Amino acid sequence: MRIPCPCCGLRDRREFTYYGASVFLDRPAPDAGLEAWDEYLHLRDNPAGVTRDLWYHDPCQSWLEVERNTVTHEVLSTRPVVEARA
Amino acid sequence: MRYSGFRVFTQGLSGNRGWRPAWRDPAPKPAYDIIIIGGGGHGLSTAYYLAKNHGLKNIAVLEKGYLGSGNIGRNTTIVRANYFLPGNSEFYSHSLKLWEGLESELNYNVMHSQRGLINLFHSDGQRDAFARRGNAMLAQGDDAILLDREGVRKHLPYLDFEQTRFPIYGGLYHPRGGSARHDAVAWGYARGADQRGVDLIQNCEVTGIDIENGRVTGVQTSRGPIRAKQVAMVAAGRSGQVAAMAGMRLPIESHILQAFVTEGLKPVIDHVVSFGMGHFYISQSDKGGLVFGGDLDFYASYAARGNLPMVEHVMEAGMTLMPMIGRAKVLRTWGGIMDMSPDGSPIIDKTDTEGLFVNCGWNYGGFKAVPASGWCLAHLMATGAPHPVAARFRLDRFRTGRGLMDEEGTGSQHNLH
Numbered sequence A: 001m002r003i004p005c006p007c008c009g010l011r012d013r014r015e016f017t018y019y020g021a022s023v024f025l026d027r028p029a030p031d032a033g034l035e036a037w038d039e040y041l042h043l044r045d046n047p048a049g050v051t052r053d054l055w056y057h058d059p060c061q062s063w064l065e066v067e068r069n070t071v072t073h074e075v076l077s078t079r080p081v082v083e084a085r086a
Numbered sequence B: 001m002r003y004s005g006f007r008v009f010t011q012g013l014s015g016n017r018g019w020r021p022a023w024r025d026p027a028p029k030p031a032y033d034i035i036i037i038g039g040g041g042h043g044l045s046t047a048y049y050l051a052k053n054h055g056l057k058n059i060a061v062l063e064k065g066y067l068g069s070g071n072i073g074r075n076t077t078i079v080r081a082n083y084f085l086p087g088n089s090e091f092y093s094h095s096l097k098l099w100e101g102l103e104s105e106l107n108y109n110v111m112h113s114q115r116g117l118i119n120l121f122h123s124d125g126q127r128d129a130f131a132r133r134g135n136a137m138l139a140q141g142d143d144a145i146l147l148d149r150e151g152v153r154k155h156l157p158y159l160d161f162e163q164t165r166f167p168i169y170g171g172l173y174h175p176r177g178g179s180a181r182h183d184a185v186a187w188g189y190a191r192g193a194d195q196r197g198v199d200l201i202q203n204c205e206v207t208g209i210d211i212e213n214g215r216v217t218g219v220q221t222s223r224g225p226i227r228a229k230q231v232a233m234v235a236a237g238r239s240g241q242v243a244a245m246a247g248m249r250l251p252i253e254s255h256i257l258q259a260f261v262t263e264g265l266k267p268v269i270d271h272v273v274s275f276g277m278g279h280f281y282i283s284q285s286d287k288g289g290l291v292f293g294g295d296l297d298f299y300a301s302y303a304a305r306g307n308l309p310m311v312e313h314v315m316e317a318g319m320t321l322m323p324m325i326g327r328a329k330v331l332r333t334w335g336g337i338m339d340m341s342p343d344g345s346p347i348i349d350k351t352d353t354e355g356l357f358v359n360c361g362w363n364y365g366g367f368k369a370v371p372a373s374g375w376c377l378a379h380l381m382a383t384g385a386p387h388p389v390a391a392r393f394r395l396d397r398f399r400t401g402r403g404l405m406d407e408e409g410t411g412s413q414h415n416l417h
């Protein structure tokens, strides 16, 4: 698997670290309650198909949101997390 | 038909014409008391113990492919009871005891072989951690022996003890650990359940779960709707999709774990050897193949095949530990879809829907759990109360934060186990 980094171009999977589903970007307020924190930390759609998750590219130290297919391992798009949050 | 050495002998003399299929192939009935979704190890053992221990009759197991087509037929077959935390410890201890009686219980040769498991350690700190784990195992009533380097050398003379990256300091020896034939476990439980009247329905994919007024009433399948009073979701790596049919999201992320087998060799590795620091473990099958594996590919995937970086990593770790295997030819590699939970421990529980149960979160360790998981889920479904050894496998522990069981001590978060 290769992932296109917006900074560095198409790079080998070994250069990246996987962090998990991109819901990690939507951090609830500290007092949002147990349900909201459970959703954020634990509960997952876990789709067999297109998903969005977070990867870290070691060489350029950027966090990316990667849209990819969990069945075919096809990478559909990537963008820096700063843009995904905007 | 009872299997025995005598029957093998007489069948041999009469041209093996008397063998019959080990289970029926029934069409689904319009309704059952209990439906189990998923004909893997856990679904089949649940059905078996519902019939055997609780005398229940009107049960169906619905399997979308063929029996044993999931992880039960893809794992590397290690059976052990070397867990540390209360909750896991008593459960896996119970499971190992069931394994020890399984062949006579099922009248089926599951090739359970207690050849001993050795977990290697490579530093003083790791030795202390293993000593502590060994004491927990002894306190649970299981067996553990702390070996120093010479002790390991007696068992495993072929290891490279002096490798510069991870020199071997010793190992935690678990003599009752070992392996079994994975398909045979599925087939043995399937045959036993069928003999007790359970309908095993293959090529029957569940496509919907019917719920009325907060109560489960049946399922929709590729072979038509089937009504039921109780439904258990036992779909391992596919748990997320099945739970979504009931409007639930689970604390599960599905990941790939790869495995490898070489050509058949003469007996050379007598134990199960686990090299945790290198992410590598190995045993030799009765057919002679070296069966080995490593860690997850470490990203969410349903591909049932892995990626090359992990292949390379596992081969490097194997060569670091035991250079003697370098000349063996790898025959096959494959992957299975693992139902990873945030704390690395499983879930056997009721759900908020009356009559609907969930069994998932087995991570990479659910093969050894097959007997006790079925035993405990059957107990929960038949009596309404959790079995004492599985009482901590609660679904709500993630929401409340109470009773998390993180064996590795890395944190209860999805990408950490």
Ligand SMILES: Cc1cc2nc3c(=O)[nH]c(=O)nc-3n(C[C@H](O)[C@H](O)[C@H](O)COP(=O)(O)OP(=O)(O)OC[C@H]3O[C@@H](n4cnc5c(N)ncnc54)[C@H](O)[C@@H]3O)c2cc1C
Pocket: B037, B038, B039, B040, B041, B042, B043, B062, B063, B064, B065, B066, B068, B069, B070, B071, B072, B073, B074, B075, B076, B077, B078, B079, B204, B205, B206, B207, B234, B235, B236, B237, B238, B242, B257, B258, B259, B293, B334, B335, B336, B337, B338, B362, B363, B364, B365, B366, B367, B368, B369
């Ligand atoms: C490479 C590898 C190595 C492993 N090594 C070990 C080991 O050494 N020791 C150990 O203890 N564990 C090990 N495991 C883990 C173990 O195999 C699993 O935890 C365990 O098999 C999962 O439970 P199961 O047998 O019920 O799963 P499965 O056999 O996967 O059963 C689930 C079944 O549900 C069916 N299903 C899914 N969706 C539907 C639907 N909608 N309708 C109908 N049916 C459906 C699937 O087809 C499947 O047959 C390993 C796993 C892998 C992949």
Ligand SMILES: [Zn+2]
Pocket: A005, A006, A007, A008, A009, A057, A059, A060, A061, A062
């Ligand atoms: Zn980059």
